[in-house]
Amino acid sequence: MPAPIEDYALLSDCRTAALVSREGSIDWFCPPRFDAPSVFGALLGDTSHGCWSLRPQDGDATVRRSYLPDTFILVTRWETATGVAEVQDFLAMTDDRTDVVRRVIGVSGTVEFTTELRLHFDYARTLPWVRQIGTEDEPALSAIAGPDAVVVRGIRFTASDHAHTATFTVSAGATRDLTLAWHPSHDDALVALDVDAAIARTRSWWQGWASSIAHDGPHRDAVIRSLLVLRALTNRDTGGIVAAATTSLPEDFGGSRNWDYRFVWLRDAALTLEALIAHSFLEEVHHWRRWLLRAVAGDPDEVQIMYGIAGERDLAERELDSLPGYDGAAPVRIGNGAVDQYQGDVIGEVLVALEAARIAGLDESEFSWPLQRALIGRVVVGFDVPDNGIWEIRGEPQFFTHSRVMMWAALDRGVRAVTEHGMTGDVEAWTRLREQLRAEIDERGVHADGYFVQHYGTDEVDASLLTLPQVGFCAADDPRMLRTVEQMEGTLVRDGLLMRYRAASGVDGLEGGEHPFLACSFWLVEQYAASGRLDEATALMDRLVGLANDVGLLSEEYDVGGQRHAGNTPQAFSHLTLVRAADALAGHSGRAADRH
Known part of the structure; x- marks a missing residue:
């Protein structure tokens, strides 16, 4: 074993x-x-x-x-x-x-x-x-x-x-x-x-790379180690950023929720870039933007949500019988079936990160803005299509509120690129669709009791909704966000940590359960800090940082009952959200607020 x-x-x-x-x-x-x-x-x-x-x-x-x-x-x-x-x-x-x-x-x-x-x-x-x-x-x-x-x-x-x-x-x-x-x-x-x-x-x-890190807020050592982990997961030849170093470490011990994370998710990479941008690492962003251009290439209608380290597209999921799995958690998988999914939030994540890079001083190249403009065109094409969402559900596609908000964010960044940065594009059409999406989300993505819902037509909430203020869709102290947090605290908190969603709802189409997803609790720290609940933000942050192992690494999830890490490790998502949460406690909160 x-x-x-x-x-x-x-x-x-x-x-x-x-x-x-x-x-x-x-x-x-x-x-x-x-x-x-x-x-x-x-x-x-x-x-x-x-x-x-x-x-x-x-x-x-x-x-x-x-x-x-x-x-x-x-x-x-x-x-x-x-x-x-x-x-x-x-x-x-x-x-x-x-x-x-x-x-x-x-x-x-x-x-x-x-x-x-x-x-x-x-x-x-x-x-x-x-x-x-x-x-x-x-x-x-x-x-x-x-x-x-x-x-x-x-x-x-x-x-x-x-x-x-x-x-x-x-x-x-x-x-x-x-x-x-x-x-x-x-x-x-x-x-x-x-x-x-x-x-x-x-x-x-x-040490030369780390010497450029500036962080004067709380948990400085954890922030530095987390940024180092993000660099360690970035291929220095291609610029591709993998989600984790491992495959098939179980989210559910002894179960089948075992996935290969050694690939470049556009979402995870974009979020990693934002953490790096916030700490002045623009060279890595430039390298990844060139990777993105090579990976997407061709027709933006064929854009995938993930690629291989050098931009490979064929990541078909297979099961191995040569490895029995971590402590018997089977099957062991290589490749990832999510490569064929439509996830409506992904392009928004990319455009939010690239806008942050533009504001931070990374000049647009001859091809970088045309690529972003083409990606906005992909949002337009998929405007009325349900998706598999940020958590890559393997159940029926839905109109996930988080995905719809990130599509709004993609259009919003396109509009701002034209109106604030002198780029070219169909700003009138983008503005019209952006406002149409906002009205739709306000109507269908909000429960009658005043909180945002996981997807249209459900009473459930989802931890990904904590990112809505981060991209400027609403304020952290918007009454709807406060009610959403209240709902999460009542239904998604397990032993003081936040689940992604209620697996028992059946939305993900998978058997078994999982443990609290660490990134979600770091998002909650950020929300608490941005909405004035500083004592709770500090207490939760202290606990989360304390879950790192003896050399400062975090996996994907944490088994509170067993007091052990779960899922692939080290996990970029966990470390990038740690950095964001620490920045929020230092007074720098929200991906929209960072623009100013």
Whole structure:
């Protein structure tokens, strides 16, 4: 069985990721991209599905860990009866290769380590051909399967039943470097990595990026770590921003709500950009805007709600039988069926973010405004079509109030681009449709009791309604918003945290339930702060930040009863809303208010 989700720390080189447990096992690694097949897949099964453990032989060793400040270099400190040692784990920031580095440093006394390597490629469907290729003085292990190959250096392993093991001892002041380098199997093995140079470059890269972060409000450390997570989930080659580093971690333990989040949702990426824009990171926005142009291309009527990291369109959902799932939560899925959905809010999210970038000083390129204008045309085409909504329901499409508001926001940003920023477009038609949508939402999206509803024709509420003031549709203290919050507090709060919606209502068309979705509670912090409930906002924020694991990471959901993380991790949505909530507590609330 894998470790609890909250026991995993993230390693990233802004191309792919690895997850390391508190016990020193790399249980998830998909080189060379976030969405590639796994080499280590124990996260979704057990050790036989691939992992790389490294820890003291002393079973009573105590462990503490943290990142080197403002980096993703993980330092795990082991204290044993005979001595103390540290392991520095990281993915090296290099130009053209993918390297896992595990540097063991003796601190005091002596510590005997044991390491076990289990390579099982292609989501544990393929055992590689493994052979020794090094020398006695410079041992190296080569493993090849299909298109993939890795070379592990630093110690001579002994083979036994598809596992390779070794032991070694470090004393005070001594260092042992273990490395794993991935390369395409048709290429020659890469030369050994210069670990000293890699550590220096990797540390400098992350700390250089983080040095630009300005946040003078509450929870500064959590904000910085969250912004670093957002950068860690952004591919530095393509600009694509993945929603999470993992697939199929369960929203419902033992259930089937297991989805692949290693892709670029336009919504999640746009919301990530807003968090980055608010902290002056325009280069990432420029990079993503170019990604968007390449991904959408062609006919805007064919725009998808999500793409691959380089803009791929074919993300068909499949189920794997080679991985049994996290603690038996099946099926394990790769790809995501939501790619074929119509979600009416998505273009609004993109246009709100790009307007924020424009206001922040990012100039429009020759193609960027024509692209946005074409996206507004897609809103017009889908004006009277029900959708699957922000939560990607797999039940019957509805006219979701949040989606209709975000369509209003798309038209509103188009109108403002023309009237306030000198862009060109059919402002008269956009204005007419914008006002038509507002009247429709005011009539059909508001319950007789005065609160906004999840979708037309229902009594239910939905946490996504908390974003209405953020985009300027209404004020945070609008009586309808206050009544909506009251309804949420009465029907969606579980153990003090906010659910997305009532799964029991059947709207999502899925079996089973889920746990509180952390982004929703962060939205509630923002709403409380913007409507004058500062004490409640502060208390809820303190609790939410306290749910992060020991290295500051948040997954998608939180199981209050089990006091554990749930869903894919680390989750961009959770971290970007943490940043927004902290900004709101510092007096910067609302995506519309930020314009001024």
